[in-house]
Amino acid sequence: MPSDLAKKKAAKKKEAAKARQRTKKTDELEDEEPETELNGAQSNGIVHLTKELDEFELAKTEARAVTGVLSSHPNSTDVHVSSLSLTFHGQELLADTSLELNSGRRYGLIGLNGTGKSMLLSAIGHREIPIPEHIDIYHLTREMAPSEKTALQCVMEVDEQRIMLEKEAERLAHEDAECEKLMELYERLEELDADKAEVRASRILNGLGFTAAMQRKQLKDFSGGWRMRVALARALFIKPFMLLLDEPTNHLDLDACVWLEEELSSFKRILVLISHSQDFLNGVCTNIIHLHQRKLKYYTGNYDQYIKTREELEENQMKRFNWEQDQITHMKKLKTLATLSFSFHPCGKIPPPVIMVQNVSFKYSDNQPHIYKNLEFGIDLDTRVALVGPNGAGKSTLLKLLMGELLPTDGMIRKNSHVKIGRYHQHLTEQLELDLSPLDYMMKCFPDIKEKEDMRKIIGRYGLTGKQQVSPIRNLSDGQKCRVCFAWLAWQNPHLLFLDEPTNHLDIETIDALGDAINEFEGGTMLVSHDFRLIQQVAQEIWVCENQTITKWNKDILAYKEHLKSKNSHSEPLHHLVSWIRPAGSCDDQQGLRCRKCHY
Structure with missing residues (x-):
């Protein structure tokens, strides 16, 4: 008889095969809405992901294992999951921790590169973590596909969302559910009303930099960065109950960043975002989640308040335990290593100009x-x-x-x-040879360095240590790939x-x-x-x-x-x-x- 683990693997492969088939069907029906047999709130979260999945994303879901128990009430608007664990390629990213997301809160998810922040968001978006079905999820993962639809049309295409909300409202009405939940659904349905939809969609696109003429241009005429803005506009237009954003400012200029900060600061439901910008986190977040040493730790307030609270905790623990707390010393060592070791080499003098x-x-x-x-x-x-x-x-x-x-x-x-001249640009990671390890890649780029131990020390200065140096680059997080690029750039002198x-x-x-x-x-x-x-x-x-x-x-x-x-x-x-x-x-x-x- 197959073991429970074997059954889980078989079920995951079966689901991945179904997802591939749905993705293939979506590609064939380029300008049609994909059909789905999924009902209720699940349709929203999963359909958006299905349309956007590629083989690399499927490979990641197949290599991921998640366990957890929903501890909040099934009809609650809050999400509390206990005993949460997450592994990727056998590496434990989360171990017996808890996920606590409360309605009305805007969470900034922070942590070092490679600790699993994006993986956690992906697992939530795929509903591998138990989320109540009435909570719809929008996980923004990639740009809208090129098509002959206009930017405005793509943002306003929310028929599936409207149908899902209507069904949920009908269900709650029959169950004589809480009036507050029904009013929330009616408010969202009103926001999606066709008479008001175009004005709202146009306002959002304008805030993200689209002129009136651009809003009526076909998506196939936009670059990937602008199509990512359309996807972001769609997410803001839908206003899902749970919105997951991974580095939403990456394709924005400063003007659009300021607008998005103002827009997200009034999000009323559950927002979880990953961002490298302390300024953005300060302007948006009501809470901070710190992923550290395979645990999720929660702090009230924005990023500056998190820093203040953490420093106070560290100071108290230092006095009480005389620096014997492993978590504190580990954090300090990592930060000191990053700050002191990251460097560009002396370049010598050149007379001006x-x-x-x-x-x-x-x-x-x-x-x-x-x-x-x-x-x-x-x-x-x-x-x-x-x-x-x-x-x-x-x-x-x-x-x-x-x-x-x-x-x-x-x-x-x-x-x-x-x-x-050393130039770093956002597509530099695409030039990396993904099947090589960082160590082998750097040895290939700089053959004058003969000893691997010497190259290990060089790479280690940029925060890549241990197994990260010898793992295939394709298995590294995006942030770790960037560190390889910086090591390569610095060694150009x-x-x-x-x-x-x-x-x-x-x-x-x-x-x-x-x-x-x-x-x-x-x-x-x-x-x-x-x-x-x-x-x-x-x-x-x-x-x-x-x-x-x-x-x-x-x-x-x-x-x-x-x-x-x-x-x-x-x-x-x-x-x-x-x-x-x-x-x-x-x-x-x-x-x-x-x-x-x-x-x-």
């Missing part, structure tokens, strides 16, 4: 408008600049021009013949660092270590980031890329954030720019349409 930009204009083709006109500036080894501005305004394009990956349409960029969204997927401790490393770096840095805190830590100047030009913001980044907030509230236009070059007309690239050569 290192790079001169002289009367440079650029556009991608003759029939397209200019991205930039008549730029004039210089970059030296003491440059510490953050580039800000809306998506599509040309921040990444500027870095590519300076790298030589793009050539100016007019003007000239002069570079010192000895300068070495560059004079200038061009960092394009370097914080995506990194944990907060690593971002702090990165900030310290940039400040200690002898060379120059140009940074594109939506992380206000990192910009505040490292940038000496703020340059705004917008309307075909670059202007200098003469206050700090927090003042720029306040400006974005006031702009979102239709206040007065920008007053604190000191123009370096004459302004030009607007750029169609800001409309978010995908360019054949540009990233987003």
